[in-house]
Amino acid sequence: AQIYKYKNEDGVWIFTDTPRELPDAGVDIVDSIGTHPSPGYGVNLEEQLAGTLKPANKIERAALCVMKIKSPLGHGTGFFVTGTGYIATNKHVLQLTAREKTKRETVRSEAEDQIKTAKNNLALEQEKLSVFKKQLDEYARKISSLDTRRDREIARENYAVELKRYQSWHTDFQKRNKEFKTKVSAYRDQVRQQDYNASRSAIKENFTIRLADNSTLSARLVYVSPRLDLALLKLDGYTTPYLRPADRAAITQGRQVYAIGNPITLKNSVSKGIISGRQGVFIKTDAKIYPGNSGGPLITPEGKVLGINTFKELTHKFEGLGFAISMDTVMGELGSYLAQ
Known part of the structure; x- marks a missing residue:
């Protein structure tokens, strides 16, 4: 089958077996996927990001794994969960949930x-x-x-x-x-x-991601959870930095945590708070979670991920509590894909 290569509106190269309405001067027809790899295909992004941004601590190193995701609904956040390019995020970042x-x-x-x-x-x-x-x-x-x-x-x-x-x-x-x-x-x-x-x-099956060093790539949709606010993307052909899950024992009240995300126009913003408790599959925290932070990681001071920031609940006379889906829940939902 023919493979079509073109740049989308963000200047990101897309490879697909489905042509646009009519191939134009901006579309190349590629004989096979292996013949024309995408620009940078096979690059070790972990080395690239660390070399460019030179993280000074574990929080900054964790931020290398976080990216902004653009969808027709707006912008959100995601992060690498394996060294082979799998990206966890919220379903509502990509699609309108029920x-x-x-x-x-x-x-x-x-x-x-x-x-x-x-x-x-x-x-x-x-x-x-x-x-x-x-x-x-x-x-x-x-x-x-x-x-x-x-x-x-x-x-x-x-x-x-x-x-x-x-x-x-x-x-x-x-x-x-x-x-x-x-x-x-x-x-x-x-x-x-x-x-x-x-x-x-x-x-939509391909989404533009913007990495910590401001480079843009295209990730494909792998899975959308039918019951949880979770989705999985895949950046093919790259070695990527990734966040390792924290031990369940790390989820204790009063523990210091950090929320990383891309609120509004800010990139990889970090806010600090503590764990307030658990509620079902959620970890509650007072770390500030802004619009655009959805899908970003909630991490420990050691840079291990506790959960995926998903929404903020306002309470009377208080700014509100942030909620993150715990990583044990995330791995239970996405683990079968990550093991492939």
Whole structure:
């Protein structure tokens, strides 16, 4: 079978047996996978990253194993779990989960209710404006039929005041109505874009990863857990640094831990905290977990991984607790693939 090679929108080389709609000047047809290896194929990334970044401690060395993952849904974090390029991350970094889908549907339903209420209120206000204008027009017609000049002057003064009030109200209404329509239109566009991104993410099989030294590569999707917020990617053909799991005995209350991730535009940011406890398959921590940190590792001071940071739960009057899926759970779910 023919293999097609092309650069995606991020400048990353992609190898696939499925051509794009029409091969163009940017697409090379390769006779076999072994004939044209990808740029850097076979490179020892552990040596490359360590040589470039020169980690000064175990935390910085652990950060060499962490990367940013780009998907149609946005950005998240992942980390190498073997020296052969397997990458663990959260499912919701790559695809819309059932939980997120339900949450999104709830938010959209509430938004539609608010839009409907606002539309009704604006329609009622427009009707009131229309009634007010009719009353003004009727009042103006009756002015000339008043008996005395003084009565007509007073009526004209009153009419001028009410007309000014109507014009001010009408101008304000038009402005608010236009702003409302603009916001609704923008919201509809956002919903369509979200649905499009979700559809793309559901069928996407290759994801751009950005390593600690800012180099970009393409990793393929291996597995998505049907029951847990876990997914597995694979960077083929490279020797990679990886995080070794900490012993279960390391999960003790009060133990110091570090969360590594890629919040917003920051790269490999590290936050410190302690283990607050366990809750089912989760390790609870007060280490700061920001948007974009999802899929990153929660590690010990020795650089061993305890779990995968997955979400943050806000509590009343407190900033919130971070939750990480414990590595024993991760290995139980992904272990059969890692052993291959």
